[in-house]
Amino acid sequence: MKKRLIIVTIIASTTGVILILLASYLEIFFPAKNAFYIGVFGDAILSIIKGLGIALITSALINALKYFAENAETLIRNDFISILKNEELRSIKSRIDHALYFRGRNYDEDNFYTFYEKEISSLLDSYYYKSYKTFIDCEFSTYYIKKTIRKQLEMINAGKKSCTTKIPFEASLQKVNGFDMNDLYQIKKFTIDSKDYTQEINEKLTICDNSNNSTDEYCINASTSYEVAFEHRCQIDMIIETIVPIDDTHFSNKVTVPCKEYSITFKLNNPLYKLSWYSFGFSGNHKDKLLYEIPLKDALEIGFKEWILPGDGVLIAINKKV
Template sequence: MKKRKISYRIGSIAVIALFELGGICLIALANIPFKKPYIWWEAWGRDTASNAGTTILVAGIISLLIEISTLKNFFQDSMKNILNEDFPFSAYSEENLVNFKNLISSYLIGNTMSKEELKKDTIYSYEDQLLQLAKGKYYDYHRAEYTVYPDEEKEMIRINATIDYRIINKEGEKNEIRFKTKSYALKDTQDSFNLKKLTINRQEVETKNLVKIERIDKQEESNFYDYKVKIEKDLGKIKKNDVHIEYEYWVPMYDKLQNYKITLPCRNLVHRIRIKNNWELRGSAYTAFYYRQGEADAKYKIEQSLPDALSINFNGWIFPGAGYSVYYDQKNCEENEK
């Protein structure tokens, strides 16, 4: 339909151009000095040709101006339709599309700076990373339940955990489960972590030899933890995986701070923590970007109805690095004993 409209517009301009040419020819004919002209030509033919040519030429110019204005509006409307619906992305290279995007962003920011200055001198320099995150893997949801058991006689803290998440791999990239936590050295460090169950898309997976406990040697990785616990499992290139993990681990009594950071973009996260034996919890959450809190639909919040239980809720998209810290508090228990 659009091609027909464009052809019609171009065809009408061609007709106007022919009339213009005809008008010019009549004016030129009226000015030719014939040697032996007909009597009627001298009497009225010359003037008639000149007047007709002039009239056609002026009318053609006016029609052309009107048509050009109409054609301009048509192309503007067509461009709006293209931008809103059918922009031919495949006709342009990725470099051209990126340049076009940067020009639009510069205009919307209100700057007249070049694209190099835009990416160097403004926070827009992070836009490329955001684009890569949007194209990559992400968690559709991430749920966790932690139950903490302080054991003062053994001077240890036992933590039972259940994690459920859905990882979306829409580009079909290579994918795998990557679980990692750090701990202090224990008397039986190699037995301090027990992977009880792992299921992928409701299919139970053999857990033997999946857990690796390695000593931390590089100070850049950690300057106070001694070991790292890793679980790695290939997920292939499947576009959606539902993962369920159950595990138990021990930490020294003095390791009272639990930290968690999300490693992929996540649409929604809810982690619940409960502590036993009359201990209490304190928590704090954080994100990569600041959000005002206090509203009913706050982006993230900590809900705590009891001193020994809390829930960390991230409502909406969060970036890698967002997370929380939870402190196991024995202070109130000691005060009550006094």
């Protein structure tokens, strides 16, 4: 902006001086009471030329003085920033950030704030979860736990263009005696904006037994995804049933994009067990301020009061009462 103002000021001032000199020269060349005198009409034209020159010089000086004299509030109120280019806005922001956070401090240019400012800026041009709600209902048997997991997601596209993302369905499971591996992970419902895609997602679902190639107890891998494109807003509703051994007592859940309203309700339906939980991620480390817990009959609801970041979530454990 400063460079542009200097260029405009120089051009306007130079043009003004040229017009004044031109008018003065013409007055000398066509003086009154001379054979070449151009008359009253000519005098009026010369006056207009001289006036334009003076006006250009004056306006250029006034604009330059206003630029250096006006405070930030006046510039913003007069919509100063709307005429700036992106490069100029970034330059101003960088200087403001430095004045706010790094004045008088020994920080490199490649600092913690700069790194995360770039990361967060990239998130602003994508989508976020306006709400992310999870409901888990447990059914206990002698040797296994059946979990019915329902997730209701509301996604908002914050960017200017249509948004495309993939909804993942993934789980690593243990074998359970008496059950085929295809029974361990089942997608019972999948809708996008109330339109049913349950059959399509089940046709894409793959469940593999990797026990021959791995010593990991969690050798059953279920995975697929569904690509979703939306302009402004999208609602996802899914229900998944899993079967795990009775000693597989942990459940974790985290978000992959910024989320405004996050909650998880875990229902045991068994008085012999209780729940404990742990939050993780950046927001999880501020649980005293951001997290809330609502004990329910044989259940527990946990949620975040404010925005959470990608990687934030909770880990829930099922414990047998002593």
